[in-house]
């Protein structure tokens with residue numbers, strides 16, 4: 001389906017929460033504007049406390065901004081129920097009726113969003129198997145681990161086959177295998193023509209997955225763009241891995257300054273500033289009896305971009 005304009009548009013959103021005994025308002029979102037277009041995977045990045053969950057709650061009408069507005073599907077929605085039908089939402093801390101089984105919970109969700117019983121049953125089976133919970137269908141949710149809850153939350157968000165999927169920290173609480181599976185599900189959603197907007201404080205997940213990222217810090221947008229544009233072609237340095245660890249005099253004879261790298265077990269790791277320097281060093285190392293095991297240009301990652309943009313100020317949690 002070809003759609004004009006963004007699927008989701010956020011314009012100049014601001015929000016404060018009253019805090020402390022005097023209920024002094026503290027800004028958690030300041031003048032945030034951004035857009036999400038059809039069939040994009042957009043990562044919403046920022047350290048803990050940046051305002052990601054607050055923004056996502058506003059999108060889902062679970063919180064309300066002090067200023068600014070959110071437009072969904074170009075404003076072509078009649079009411080809240082219409083929005084809920086077209087959006088799949090997984091909250092950061094999914095709350096479940098613990099005495100239900102996973103299967104019963106999805107049946108309830110299907111009823112709540114007006115799906116037929118037959119549709120709910122077939123979609124539930126498909127999704128429970130997709131998120132790796134087929135075996136836990138008849139297990140009470142109170143016996144689920146955090147990772148299983150997270151997977152059930154994802155199945156719930158996708159049950160009614162929504163056009164736009166909004167996920168708040170979908171990878172948190174998952175082991176590496178689980179994170180890889182969730183990445184696979186997000187990629188499949190894009191392949192099926194859906195749009196995904198998800199928050200994360202894990203930069204590597206976002207870098208691997210997103211068409212575009214929006215970076216938030218202390219409630220303000222600090223960067224936005226296509227991942228390859230933000231990262232760019234810029235090489236930070238060239239890493240050489242050399243064997244064996246040559247003694248200082250032979251390194252000096254090879255033209256390598258003493259502070260160019262470090263020994264890691266039986267290997268020597270060097271950082272050359274550019275191709276010319278790397279080539280000169282390689283020639284010198286070979287002359288002095290070293291073997292160059294690898295030579296890799298290291299590019300700027302989202303982490304460096306984030307640190308550049310926030311100027312090294314308090315960015316706790318950005319890389320955790």
Ligand SMILES: Nc1ncnc2c1ncn2[C@@H]1O[C@H](COP(=O)(O)OP(=O)(O)O)[C@@H](O)[C@H]1O
Nearest residue numbers: 017018028046047048049050051052053054055
């Ligand atoms: N209901 C609330 N009342 C008061 N402060 C809140 C509330 N919800 C969030 N905050 C504060 O708003 C800031 C942003 O929180 P949040 O949106 O959860 O960030 P993130 O999801 O990026 O970690 C935090 O400082 C948090 O303590």
Ligand SMILES: [Mg+2]
Nearest residue numbers: 052053092169
């Ligand atoms: Mg959050």
